[in-house]
Amino acid sequence: MSLGARILVVEDDASLQQLLKRNFERAGYVVAQAFNGAELDREIRAAAPDVIVLDVTLPDADGRDLLSKLKQDPKTMGIPVIMWSGGDAESERRIALDLGAEDYVEKGPASELVLKIERLLFRLRMPA
Numbered sequence: 001m002s003l004g005a006r007i008l009v010v011e012d013d014a015s016l017q018q019l020l021k022r023n024f025e026r027a028g029y030v031v032a033q034a035f036n037g038a039e040l041d042r043e044i045r046a047a048a049p050d051v052i053v054l055d056v057t058l059p060d061a062d063g064r065d066l067l068s069k070l071k072q073d074p075k076t077m078g079i080p081v082i083m084w085s086g087g088d089a090e091s092e093r094r095i096a097l098d099l100g101a102e103d104y105v106e107k108g109p110a111s112e113l114v115l116k117i118e119r120l121l122f123r124l125r126m127p128a
Helices: 014-026 037-047 063-072 090-098 110-125
Strands: 006-010 030-034 051-055 081-085 103-106
Touching (some): 006 014, 063 081, 063 090, 081 110
C-alpha cells in the first residue's frame, strides 16, 4: 500500500487540510502541508514528496500555473501531481492533464482521494 509515501497537500482551506491529513495518515502516508503557492516551494524542498495534491484555486496563485512550473522544472517534473478542485468542468480536467497532472479530482470524500493516490503509487511502482 502506502509504504510511508510522502504526500504534499497544497490547500488553503485549513479544515480540508486537516481532513486530508487525517485520512492520509490513517492510510499510512507521511503528510506535509502548504496553504498557498509561496509555501509550495519550501515544502517541496523540506518534504521531498512522492505525490503532490494541488488545489486549483489558492489565495496567491493559480494551481494550473504552479503545475506548469513544477512540470517545467527538472527538479520537480517527475513528481506526480493530482489537481484537486471544487469544480468538475471537463475543460478544467483537460487543461490539468495537458499541463502534466496525473489526475484531476473533484473535491469530495477524502477517501476517494486516498484511493486515487493508492492506485497511482501502485501503478508507478509496477515494473515497465
